[in-house]
Amino acid sequence: MLREPGTSLQNDGERHLNAGAQPCFMLRQELQGSYINVNNLKRLGFHGVPSEPGLRAVVWKVLLGYLSRSPDEWDQLLARRRTEYHIFCDELIVDPKQPMYSRDGVPGGPLPSTQQQQAHSDQGSPLQPESHCEDVTGQDHPLCLDAASRWNTYFQDNETLEQITRDVVRTHPDMQFFTGESEASELHRQEMRRALFMYAKLNPGLRYIQGMNELIAPLYYLFKNDPDPHARAYAEADAFWCFMELISEFRDHFCQQLDNAPTGIRATIRRLMSLLQHCDRELWYHMEVKCKVDPQFYAFRWITLCLAQEFAFPDTLRIWDTILSDPHGRMDCLLRICTSMIILARERLLKGDFAVIMKTLQRYPPLDVSILLDHASSLPSCSELGMSW
Amino acid sequence: MANKPDDDYDYLFKVVLIGDSGVGKSNLLSRFTRNEFCLESKSTIGVEFATRSIQVDGKTIKAQIWDTAGQERYRAITSAYYRGAVGALLVYDITKDVTFQNVERWLKELRDHADSNIVISLVGNKSDLKHLRSVSTEDAQSFCEKEGLSFIETSALDSTNVEKAFQHILTDIYHIVSKKVLDTEDGSRPQINDGRDIIVVDDHKDEDKANKKGGCCS
Numbered sequence: 001m002l003r004e005p006g007t008s009l010q011n012d013g014e015r016h017l018n019a020g021a022q023p024c025f026m027l028r029q030e031l032q033g034s035y036i037n038v039n040n041l042k043r044l045g046f047h048g049v050p051s052e053p054g055l056r057a058v059v060w061k062v063l064l065g066y067l068s069r070s071p072d073e074w075d076q077l078l079a080r081r082r083t084e085y086h087i088f089c090d091e092l093i094v095d096p097k098q099p100m101y102s103r104d105g106v107p108g109g110p111l112p113s114t115q116q117q118q119a120h121s122d123q124g125s126p127l128q129p130e131s132h133c134e135d136v137t138g139q140d141h142p143l144c145l146d147a148a149s150r151w152n153t154y155f156q157d158n159e160t161l162e163q164i165t166r167d168v169v170r171t172h173p174d175m176q177f178f179t180g181e182s183e184a185s186e187l188h189r190q191e192m193r194r195a196l197f198m199y200a201k202l203n204p205g206l207r208y209i210q211g212m213n214e215l216i217a218p219l220y221y222l223f224k225n226d227p228d229p230h231a232r233a234y235a236e237a238d239a240f241w242c243f244m245e246l247i248s249e250f251r252d253h254f255c256q257q258l259d260n261a262p263t264g265i266r267a268t269i270r271r272l273m274s275l276l277q278h279c280d281r282e283l284w285y286h287m288e289v290k291c292k293v294d295p296q297f298y299a300f301r302w303i304t305l306c307l308a309q310e311f312a313f314p315d316t317l318r319i320w321d322t323i324l325s326d327p328h329g330r331m332d333c334l335l336r337i338c339t340s341m342i343i344l345a346r347e348r349l350l351k352g353d354f355a356v357i358m359k360t361l362q363r364y365p366p367l368d369v370s371i372l373l374d375h376a377s378s379l380p381s382c383s384e385l386g387m388s389w
Numbered sequence: 390m391a392n393k394p395d396d397d398y399d400y401l402f403k404v405v406l407i408g409d410s411g412v413g414k415s416n417l418l419s420r421f422t423r424n425e426f427c428l429e430s431k432s433t434i435g436v437e438f439a440t441r442s443i444q445v446d447g448k449t450i451k452a453q454i455w456d457t458a459g460q461e462r463y464r465a466i467t468s469a470y471y472r473g474a475v476g477a478l479l480v481y482d483i484t485k486d487v488t489f490q491n492v493e494r495w496l497k498e499l500r501d502h503a504d505s506n507i508v509i510s511l512v513g514n515k516s517d518l519k520h521l522r523s524v525s526t527e528d529a530q531s532f533c534e535k536e537g538l539s540f541i542e543t544s545a546l547d548s549t550n551v552e553k554a555f556q557h558i559l560t561d562i563y564h565i566v567s568k569k570v571l572d573t574e575d576g577s578r579p580q581i582n583d584g585r586d587i588i589v590v591d592d593h594k595d596e597d598k599a600n601k602k603g604g605c606c607s
Contacts, residue, residue, distance in 0.1 A: 209460065210434060214434075
């Protein structure tokens with residue numbers, strides 16, 4: 001129904017700035033009403049959000065449920081969420097040298113608080129406690145074994161931060177925005193790092209898992225490039241909340257304890273294989289049975305990262321337009337796109353052995369992303385096939 | 390398996406790269422298989438795979454090298470990657486003591502998931518960062534003597550010893566395997582313990598010819 005082959009798929013990513021004036025107009029119109037019809041927005045977004053400055057940022061915020069359906073409420077809503085985020089930052093960044101509950105803006109802790117962030121650029125390593133005379137006779141001190149010790153928290157936080165830092169500096173190594181040496185790039189890393197750290201602190205059961213950097217990157221990039229300077233200034237907070245929304249749907253894939261649960265990564269990969277088996281039995285048989293390629297060797301990354309590492313960045317944005325808009329759900333859509341990736345490489349895969357299959361799917365050959373999305377939209381949804389979630 | 394390989398390699402060995410995240414596993418892989426190095430390469434999620442063939446004693450040995458994610462979360466899922474591995478390069482970063490301290494945990498990981506006869510080599514990477522060294526060569530060496538591992542320091546950045554590290558482990562594996570072949574009366578594919586293949590000969594016929602004899606792959 002809504003997934004008829006798209007005719008306006010020419011607007012892939014940022015390469016065709018002027019393409020698709022019509023969908024652009026329709027999207028703008030949809031966003032300007034007093035009440036947004038999200039189904040309409042999805043229908044338009046499914047075929048790609050034109051890369052008009054700022055448009056995709058707003059559409060994604062609505063699709064992710066961060067912005068409400070009533071644009072009149074946005075200013076108030078954004079102000080509240082952004083303040084909330086900054087309060088989290090101030091409360092959760094532990095500086096054991098400061099008295100408890102102090103929020104007087106004194107620099108310190110593993111990350112500078114949001115108010116004084118520009119002054120610091122310590123992405124290489126978290127700040128170490130300064131060496132000065134420390135009164136260790138109190139209840140809390142650096143060698144305290146108590147789990148509630150602020151020093152303990154501080155050390156644990158530093159470990160998390162080191163891991164986040166290692167990944168943030170490796171996010172899109174080909175893009176100046178993320179990995180350049182300018183002050184702006186440094187700030188971008190700093191903000192992404194803090195947003196991921198806040199997620200880790202607020203989700204102690206999961207904390208930070210490698211790959212989360214790839215999921216927050218497109219969000220932060222879009223928001224930081226918003227033509228509205230006010231929105232840009234709060235890109236970090238907005239990216240944090242939108243990341244929370246996005247990952248809520250995919251978080252079980254990151255969780256080791258759920259690997260074998262019905263919502264875990266293994267079950268999702270099995271669903272992908274069922275879909276492939278349904279759509280192209282011969283190819284599925286060749287890959288999984290004959291060549292014994294365990295699908296987790298390639299699909300694990302595809303699925304946990306929502307394809308963020310497989311394509312050029314503008315193509316990833318275009319793919320996410322569709323994933324975020326799919327009326328059958330994001331996971332369903334992701335699996336259909338993954339299935340299409342396999343089927344579109346069919347010729348090479350069928351001719352190949354284990355090694356060829358692995359190399360092809362781990363370094364997916366360049367293709368026109370609109371062809372991929374067109375193909376994916378012609379596949380049945382998992383729910384239509386009776387694959388329960 | 391009875392047929393003599395009519396293919397471009399005599400032996401196929403699976404080797405895994407393991408170690409903490411950020412120690413340079415992916416760069417060792419890309420340096421060895423593609424002669425490439427990226428100062429900041431993407432973090433590895435799940436597993437990456439590459440192949441390269443080398444010559445040992447006139448035989449063509451095809452190395453199938455698997456690079457895995459370093460973070461704890463990915464260990465359970467990566468345990469499948471150890472299946473059939475005959476070699477492991479256990480990598481740490483000579484500038485980060487904690488990555489050396491964690492070597493024991495990685496050894497345990499191998500004991501739990503890999504074949505007990507797996508050949509293990511400890512690799513101290515980033516040897517170009519001399520001014521930042523925090524793990525001495527002597528400490529690593531004496532640890533290896535104690536654990537019965539071979540040891541080498543490498544730099545994926547300036548290529549030092551990368552070739553050698555892979556050459557050594559593949560040669561060691563080859564010697565063990567060729568001895569086993571001689572020991573096996575019918576010369577059939579040698580197996581160890583629970584029947585996992587330790588080598589795979591001529592199973593992969595369609596491999597692109599570009600990988601033959603030391604060529605690089607991508």
